[in-house]
Amino acid sequence: MSHGALSGHCxxxxxxxxxxxxxxxxxxxxxxxxxxxxxxLPVLVQGGRLVLRPQELLQAADFLSFLKEKGDHCRRSPAGxxx
Numbered sequence: 001m002s003h004g005a006l007s008g009h010c011x012x013x014x015x016x017x018x019x020x021x022x023x024x025x026x027x028x029x030x031x032x033x034x035x036x037x038x039x040x041l042p043v044l045v046q047g048g049r050l051v052l053r054p055q056e057l058l059q060a061a062d063f064l065s066f067l068k069e070k071g072d073h074c075r076r077s078p079a080g081x082x083x
Contacts, residue, residue, distance in 0.1 A: 006041070013042040021047035026067070028053045 019025070025043040027050055029035035043050055057063045 007045075009038075010042045010045045013038055014046050017042070019043050019046045019048055023048040024051055025049070026051045026053060028063075 013019070019042055023043055023046070025039060025048060027036065027039045029039055040050060053063070054066070057066050
């Protein structure tokens with residue numbers, strides 16, 4: 001993928017989700033899938049903050065506790081795990 005294509009894709013995703021410098025995005029996809037790039041780059045390009053999910057949080061209950069403990073407003077979270 002060219003730099004221009006990646007830059008354009010990040011811009012589209014940022015616009016679609018309304019991402020800006022004030023936003024926090026939780027990166028929850030496995031790093032070996034394309035979805036991870038879509039979760040990582042757009043918020044960083046916009047100057048926002050990325051929160052990486054610790055690997056040990058594989059159970060839904062542990063994951064939800066992590067979100068509550070962080071107290072961050074994460075713009076995107078896995079479907080079905082919204083508190």
